[in-house]
Amino acid sequence: MSPGDLSAILLTLKLAGATTVILILIGTPLAWWLAHTRSRLRWIIEPAVALPLVLPPTVLGFYLLILLGPxxxxxxxxxxxxxETLAFSFSGLLIASVIYSLPFAVQPLQTAFQSVGDKHMEAAATLGASPLDAFMTIASPIAIRGYFTAAVLTFAHTVGEFGVVLMVGGNIPGKTRVISIAIFEHVETLSYTEAHRLSIGLLIFSFLxxxxxxxxxxxxxxRAG
Structure with a gap:
């Protein structure tokens, strides 16, 4: 494997890891709110969270490029x-990845929190537990599968993303050149052996x-309440 491809792999893992951590931290309160709120704002925020699932990556990447540009x-x-500029930088790439992978973290967490039910939280409240204590000791352990699913899907989705990272980050070796961009570059230069090597790795990873x-x-x- 060439040093350039190895650098792309390491950068991809760094990006996916950072995106996953950030989205678990951001997605937890957002998913909890969506799972329990009766606010009318839910009918706006919930579709906005899911928008990256249906919006073409190049469209999202284009508007993010405008937003993050100088x-x-x-x-x-x-x-x-x-x-420094955010566009064509790792920081800009991270912001774009967080936005594009948002539903892959929030939706599994929201489903998991909805399965907790109200009885567990009400029982904790009658015992004098604060909402935060009840969440940490009751809701989070019950929703652990949701956390695992959210983390795995977010990480995997970030690893395989192409359109958004190309629009926002471009192809700067050691800075924004991730695995998907490296595969595209190898295909462009007819380096099919290198493209196959990286592609089969992503295929196996995605299957696992x-x-x-x-x-x-x-x-x-x-587990339901």
């Missing part, structure tokens, strides 16, 4: 703050991810 609302503020999630959901029964 003239964009976020990009210009970032330039003034750091002197789906198999792990399937086995988990078949073996562990859903």
């Amino acid at each position: 003239a964009g609302a976020i990009g210009s503020a970032w330039v003034q703050l750091t002197g 991810v789906l198999m792990a999630v399937t086995i988990l959901h078949r073996r562990a029964p859903v």
